[in-house]
Each structure stands twice: as structure tokens, then as C-alpha cells.
Amino acid sequence: MQVLGVVAVILAVYCVHAKIYFxxxxxxxxxxxxxxxxxxxxxxxxxxxxxxGNFYGDAEKDKGLQTSQDARFYAASARFxxxxxxxxxxxxxxxxxxxxxxxxxxxxxxxxxxDLDQTAMHGDSSYYIMFGPDICGYSTKKVHVIFNYxxxxxxxxxxxxxxxxxxxxxxxxxxxxxxxxxxxxxxxKVESGSLEEDWDFLxxxxxxxxEAKKPExxxxxxxxDDADDTKPExxxRSENIPDPDAKKPDDxxxxxxxxxxxxxxxxxxxxxxWKPKQVDNPNYxxxxxxxxxxNPEYSADSNxxxxxxxxxxxxxxxxxKSGTIFDNFLVTDDVKEAEDITNETWGVTKEPExxxxxxxxxxxxxxxxxxxxxxxxxxxxxxxxxxxxxDEDDEIDEEEEEDTKDEMEEALSExxxxxxxxxxxx
Numbered sequence: 001m002q003v004l005g006v007v008a009v010i011l012a013v014y015c016v017h018a019k020i021y022f023x024x025x026x027x028x029x030x031x032x033x034x035x036x037x038x039x040x041x042x043x044x045x046x047x048x049x050x051x052x053g054n055f056y057g058d059a060e061k062d063k064g065l066q067t068s069q070d071a072r073f074y075a076a077s078a079r080f081x082x083x084x085x086x087x088x089x090x091x092x093x094x095x096x097x098x099x100x101x102x103x104x105x106x107x108x109x110x111x112x113x114x115d116l117d118q119t120a121m122h123g124d125s126s127y128y129i130m131f132g133p134d135i136c137g138y139s140t141k142k143v144h145v146i147f148n149y150x151x152x153x154x155x156x157x158x159x160x161x162x163x164x165x166x167x168x169x170x171x172x173x174x175x176x177x178x179x180x181x182x183x184x185x186x187x188x189k190v191e192s193g194s195l196e197e198d199w200d201f202l203x204x205x206x207x208x209x210x211e212a213k214k215p216e217x218x219x220x221x222x223x224x225d226d227a228d229d230t231k232p233e234x235x236x237r238s239e240n241i242p243d244p245d246a247k248k249p250d251d252x253x254x255x256x257x258x259x260x261x262x263x264x265x266x267x268x269x270x271x272x273x274w275k276p277k278q279v280d281n282p283n284y285x286x287x288x289x290x291x292x293x294x295n296p297e298y299s300a301d302s303n304x305x306x307x308x309x310x311x312x313x314x315x316x317x318x319x320x321k322s323g324t325i326f327d328n329f330l331v332t333d334d335v336k337e338a339e340d341i342t343n344e345t346w347g348v349t350k351e352p353e354x355x356x357x358x359x360x361x362x363x364x365x366x367x368x369x370x371x372x373x374x375x376x377x378x379x380x381x382x383x384x385x386x387x388x389x390x391d392e393d394d395e396i397d398e399e400e401e402e403d404t405k406d407e408m409e410e411a412l413s414e415x416x417x418x419x420x421x422x423x424x425x426x
Contacts, residue, residue, distance in 0.1 A: 021080050050063055065325065067319050070320065095170050103137070109132050113310065162185070214290075
């Protein structure tokens with residue numbers, strides 16, 4: 001009985017400590033509209049719709065907010081009771097499903113302070129944290145982890161690869177009070193480290209001593225020319241020589257064509273530029289290392305991780321091809337609770353979703369094979385008529401490719417502007 005009492009006390013303390021600040025799984029239909037606010041900063045923001053998509057693990061549990069219009073900005077946010085993460089972890093996680101085979105667009109969230117005007121939220125609104133996947137073309141497939149520190153946004157210096165398939169994936173960011181962090185995808189750690197080392201929040205602790213200079217007699221060449229080595233007398237040969245097998249054409253006219261000269265060919269005896277052999281340098285002292293001193297501009301800060309009055313989670317992004325579904329949002333101070341919720345949500349539906357997707361792919365492949373067989377048969381029967389139809393299809397495909405190219409260029413331009421803005425802030 002005494003042991004049970006101790007366990008009960010421990011569980012009570014644990015439950016008091018662990019707190020879920022925000023959890024959204026869209027299980028009550030259109031009631032989500034009473035909790036989420038659409039920004040009115042732009043008049044043409046894309047529309048959200050609640051759906052589980054074309055394939056899912058559970059038709060109800062997998063419902064989330066889906067982008068529904070191509071080549072649009074999207075901006076919506078939800079508010080919760082303000083809190084500070086001082087002295088405790090904060091966990092931010094959510095699921096993303098790019099079922100449209102996303103070509104270019106964001107899949108991240110932003111966490112804001114409580115003074116955000118949700119109806120005016122836009123790309124320049126000041127935020128605390130930006131986290132999640134971002135994809136554009138073949139070069140950009142990464143997880144953003146951006147923190148605001150003293151009014152400036154700082155990008156992580158590491159490259160974290162995101163998932164780029166069509167299935168649902170869980171993204172988790174853990175920010176600890178000891179100034180460490182962890183990024184997980186599908187409940188597995190993909191990156192971790194310290195805030196001070198992986199972001200440029202602070203000036204470097206040490207800098208090169210401006211007074212130190214490499215001694216003039218310092219020799220950092222490991223090898224040197226062999227003074228006793230001499231070039232062989234038969235070394236020099238022309239790089240190109242007249243082709244000995246060439247013959248003047250019978251119809252060559254000196255008056256009209258000038259003096260005939262055989263064409264030049266590479267000289268098989270050419271040895272290239274001669275260089276003396278290299279030997280060990282007896283005066284070699286190794287590479288000179290510039291001495292460092294303490295940076296007078298460096299000042300430690302044990303509160304880089306801390307944010308006051310965390311109160312809003314928002315989706316503020318651009319997509320070329322719409323169809324991304326966001327779900328299972330969670331903000332908590334308990335890492336174990338976040339893991340359990342992941343297992344209860346994404347962990348339960350991931351395999352049924354994968355199975356449905358595979359079945360749909362198999363069916364689609366069979367239909368395409370049948371369609372191809374029918375088209376081949378029609379071509380054989382119709383002859384030229386079939387070829388004309390193919391030409392029309394090719395023209396339509398070319399128009400669609402051109403439209404997609406224009407949208408990609410517009411999206412890349414938007415991304416370049418955002419990257420330039422962040423770099424200017426740095």
C-alpha cells in the first residue's frame with residue numbers, strides 16, 4: 001500500500017507538471033472555423049477545406065485543413081492561453097500530407113506571441129518560431145527551424161532533409177531549457193544539438209588575434225623541388241606535329257588555295273611541361289595556426305531558448321500546387337506526452353493509409369496499362385487519325401508544362417525574396 005501511495009504521488013506531480021497548451025485534430029467537423037481565424041491582410045488568400053484526402057487511414061481521424069487552390073498564399077491561425085517556456089521544454093508538432101505530389105510550397109507552422117493581430121497576419125508578421133518542411137523543385141527539400149532572437153530571425157546552420165512523398169508524416173520540434181533542441185520526423189530523431197552552436201545567435205566566443213602574424217621565416221610547404229633533378233635532354237617535344245600521313249589533295253590549287261600545309265595532330269612523343277621531382281622540405285614547420293583570443297563582443301546568454309507569452313499557432317505559406325493536409329497540431333511542455341499522442345494518432349493510421357495508397361496506385365497502374373493497350377489498338381486501326389490525335393495530346397501536354405514552369409518560376413521568386421529578407425535580417 002505504501003508503494004502504491006508513492007506511485008500515486010509521483011503520477012499526481014507528473015500530471016500537474018505536464019500541460020497541453022494547444023491540441024487540434026479537427027474531430028468536430030466545421031466547428032474548427034470557430035477556433036481558426038483567416039487573415040484578411042490579402043484579399044485573395046487561398047481557401048481551406050476540411051478533408052481526409054483521397055487516401056487515409058481513418059476517414060474521420062485523418063481529416064485536416066487542406067489547401068484547395070493552386071498558386072495561392074494561405075494564412076490562418078489559432079489562439080490558445082499565453083504561456084512562457086521558461087524552465088521547461090516546449091514541444092511543437094503536427095502532421096503534413098503532400099498528397100498532390102507537391103512541386104513547390106511550404107508545409108511549416110509559425111508560433112507567435114499573444115500580441116499578434118490574427119486578422120492581419122502575413123509574411124512579415126513577427127513570430128517566435130518557424131518550423132516544418134519546405135519543398136521547391138529538386139534543390140529545396142528541407143525542414144526549416146528558425147528562431148527569433150532579439151528581434152531577428154535566425155536560420156539553423158544545419159541542413160535537415162524533409163519527407164517528399166505523398167504520405168502523412170509527423171514533424172516534432174523539442175526546445176529544452178538547457179538550450180538544446182531535437183527535431184523528429186515520424187517519432188524518430190533526425191537532428192539535435194545546442195542552440196548556440198547550430199545558430200548564429202551570439203558572436204563567436206573566440207576570434208583570431210588581430211596582433212598575431214605568421215613569422216616571415218615560417219615555411220608551411222611540406223614538399224619542395226629537388227634541386228638535383230634536371231630536365232632530360234630529349235624532354236622537349238612539340239605538342240602538335242604535322243600529320244605524316246596527310247597528302248595534298250589532287251585538286252589543290254596553289255593560286256586559289258595558297259600553299260598547302262598538312263594538318264596538325266597531337267605529338268605522341270610530347271611529354272608536357274617538365275617539372276622537377278618533389279622531395280620532403282627539411283624546413284617544413286607544419287601549417288601555421290592563427291592564435292585566437294577571447295572575443296570582447298561575446299556575452300553568454302542562458303535564455304536564448306525562452307519565449308514569453310507564446311499564444312498563437314499559424315499557417316502562413318505559399319503553394320504552387322495545392323492539396324497539402326495539415327493535422328494533429330500539438331503544443332505541450334511534455335516530451336513523453338507528445339510521443340504518446342503521436343502513437344495514438346499518426347501511429348495508428350499510418351499503415352492503413354499506406355495500404356489504401358498502394359491499392360489506389362495499383363489500380364491506377366492497371367487502368368493506365370489497359371488504356372495504353374486500347375490506344376495502341378486504335379492507332380493500328382485508325383492509322384494517320386491516331387497519329388493526329390497524339391499530336392493534339394502533345395500540344396496540350398506542352399501547354400500544361402509551360403503553365404507549370406511559369407508557376408514554379410513565380411514560387412522560386414517568392415522564395416528568393418523570403419531568403420533575401422532573412423539574410424538581410426542576419
